[in-house]
Amino acid sequence: MNQIIVTTPEELRLIVKEAVIGLTSQREEPKPESNSVNLETALQVLSENGYPTSKGKSKQLTTKLLFFTHNILLSKV
Known part of the structure; x- marks a missing residue:
């Protein structure tokens, strides 16, 4: 040590x-978070x-x- x-x-x-790679490679890699969700989960x-x-509602x-957003966008053109 001296x-x-x-x-x-x-x-x-x-x-x-x-050293850091050696430590992190022993751990399970986390799954990246998704910015989307399926209908059932929502x-x-x-x-x-x-x-x-x-689902219908x-x-x-x-x-x-979508109709409302489309009309807003068209009114700004």
């Missing part, structure tokens, strides 16, 4: 990088949070939202 080791910043970065989350709905609301 040894002094002289190294360059590049060598030190490499040593630290290899309906389940809505129901669990007090907003019960159905969600499709109807989506159609209304």
